[in-house]
Amino acid sequence: MNNLSDFGLIGLAVMGQNLVLNVESRGFQVSVYNRTGDATDAFVAAHADKKLVPTHTVAEFVQSLSKPRRVMLMVKAGAAVDAVIEQLIPLLDANDIVIDGGNSLFTDTERRDAWLTAKGFRFIGAGVSGGEEGARKGPSIMPGGPASSWEAMRPIFESIAAKVDGAPCVMHIGPGGAGHYVKMIHNGIEYGDMQLICEAYSLFKAAGMTADEMADVFDAWNEGDLHSYLIQITGKALRQRDPETGQPMVDLILDKAGQKGTGQWTLMNAADNAVVVSTINAAVEARVLSSMKALRVAASSQLSGPEATLEVDRQQLIAQVHDALYASKVLSYAQGLDLMRTMSDKKDWALDLGGIASIWRGGCIIRARFLNHITEAYRADPTLPHLMLAPFFKNLLNTNQQAWREVVALAASHGIPVPAFSASLSYFDSLRTERLSANLLQAQRDFFGAHTYERVDKPAGQWFHTAWPEVIE
Numbered sequence: 001m002n003n004l005s006d007f008g009l010i011g012l013a014v015m016g017q018n019l020v021l022n023v024e025s026r027g028f029q030v031s032v033y034n035r036t037g038d039a040t041d042a043f044v045a046a047h048a049d050k051k052l053v054p055t056h057t058v059a060e061f062v063q064s065l066s067k068p069r070r071v072m073l074m075v076k077a078g079a080a081v082d083a084v085i086e087q088l089i090p091l092l093d094a095n096d097i098v099i100d101g102g103n104s105l106f107t108d109t110e111r112r113d114a115w116l117t118a119k120g121f122r123f124i125g126a127g128v129s130g131g132e133e134g135a136r137k138g139p140s141i142m143p144g145g146p147a148s149s150w151e152a153m154r155p156i157f158e159s160i161a162a163k164v165d166g167a168p169c170v171m172h173i174g175p176g177g178a179g180h181y182v183k184m185i186h187n188g189i190e191y192g193d194m195q196l197i198c199e200a201y202s203l204f205k206a207a208g209m210t211a212d213e214m215a216d217v218f219d220a221w222n223e224g225d226l227h228s229y230l231i232q233i234t235g236k237a238l239r240q241r242d243p244e245t246g247q248p249m250v251d252l253i254l255d256k257a258g259q260k261g262t263g264q265w266t267l268m269n270a271a272d273n274a275v276v277v278s279t280i281n282a283a284v285e286a287r288v289l290s291s292m293k294a295l296r297v298a299a300s301s302q303l304s305g306p307e308a309t310l311e312v313d314r315q316q317l318i319a320q321v322h323d324a325l326y327a328s329k330v331l332s333y334a335q336g337l338d339l340m341r342t343m344s345d346k347k348d349w350a351l352d353l354g355g356i357a358s359i360w361r362g363g364c365i366i367r368a369r370f371l372n373h374i375t376e377a378y379r380a381d382p383t384l385p386h387l388m389l390a391p392f393f394k395n396l397l398n399t400n401q402q403a404w405r406e407v408v409a410l411a412a413s414h415g416i417p418v419p420a421f422s423a424s425l426s427y428f429d430s431l432r433t434e435r436l437s438a439n440l441l442q443a444q445r446d447f448f449g450a451h452t453y454e455r456v457d458k459p460a461g462q463w464f465h466t467a468w469p470e471v472i473e
């Protein structure tokens with residue numbers, strides 16, 4: 001082994017361990033440190049044949065690295081990241097690089113970037129997606145920070161990232177918090193994708209399909225234009241049997257969804273910027289509603305609704321749900337991209353939306369075949385105002401919308417909640433409607449608050465007020 005390691009990682013939970021093994025497998029020597037030394041020793045002992053250097057104090061860890069030091073943190077997002085940075089600061093030298101690979105809030109990353117830069121160090125806030133398996137075999141990496149830090153980390157990042165058509169699923173996203181921001185949007189989109197799949201599942205269930213029959217459908221879809229990791233794991237999850245009872249595993253899992261916050265952050269950022277992410281919003285709220293299990297159980301026997309049983313041609317339903325899912329998914333990604341474009345303009349990040357779609361093609365949770373079309377759309381027109389106006393997507397939405405409408409109507413008439421399908425459809429219909437009902441809304445605002453309005457028959461920017469009649473109650 002060399003005297004000094006090429007790379008160091010702090011935080012040996014599963015993601016951290018797997019990233020270390022991934023980096024090491026590309027020919028780098030890696031120093032590791034964990035708050036509890038036993039975990040460090042156990043990990044290194046379990047991989048005795050690897051170029052790993054166990055360290056038991058932060059000082060020993062820092063001294064074991066070649067300069068400029070490259071230190072990656074894989075610790076819980078939040079206070080733990082600051083605590084580790086505090087420990088590192090007195091030990092680092094100018095130009096050393098600290099990389100936060102957790103799911104940190106991008107504004108925390110901006111604060112840490114300013115903090116470390118002021119001290120002469122370099123900071124990278126890197127979104128890392130792909131779960132445990134991705135970390136080991138090749139994640140999608142979204143690093144943000146100064147270009148010089150990216151260049152210093154590039155060889156390692158490119159070697160450990162997933163590859164699609166030979167291209168590594170990593171690129172310099174932008175300065176400051178841009179990397180963690182894009183990872184947050186990735187997660188918001190992930191929430192949308194997962195919810196849309198769950199809505200398809202609830203329709204199939206209402207049509208009386210068994211878990212294995214549904215698994216067949218998802219497997220078949222995974223061979224087509226919906227080919228994606230989440231569709232693939234859905235098929236596998238549906239086929240899984242509980243060893244204890246022999247029943248489908250999904251039937252035994254309580255219908256209360258958890259969430260760690262990145263979806264909610266996406267909504268808060270969208271609200272801050274007045275960008276509509278209604279599909280992602282529906283997905284986050286669906287998780288919240290699912291968590292209100294006791295209220296739902298009580299309400300289910302007190303509030304009536306139609307019979308949630310679909311007596312329909314099954315093959316036709318499957319085909320329609322496919323189209324509804326695809327169209328809804330497109331709008332969900334369009335919303336995420338719209339939010340990224342808005343923030344990119346606001347923060348001068350110069351985000352390359354086509355490039356981002358392309359590094360999401362492998363390694364990450366939302367990896368999917370259709371991302372190629374998003375990359376193509378932005379390559380063809382980098383100033384594309386909205387994804388749904390790109391030729392490929394325009395055509396897809398026009399083709400799929402009949403089935404999409406029928407699915408949403410079918411669900412509504414049978415009392416089956418499809419919040420993400422319907423949010424996507426309403427978003428689509430709102431954006432393709434030339435004249436909405438907001439004329440009446442403006443009249444109401446002017447009526448009670450003299451907020452004024454523009455007129456269709458006068459130049460934009462001229463504001464009018466009407467002396468509305470007095471209300472006598």
Ligand code: 6PG
Binds near residue numbers: 260261
């Ligand atoms: C990824 C995932 C990962 C994590 C999610 C889970 O890209 O690898 O997004 O970061 O599994 O954050 O989030 P929830 O617990 O909120 O579903």
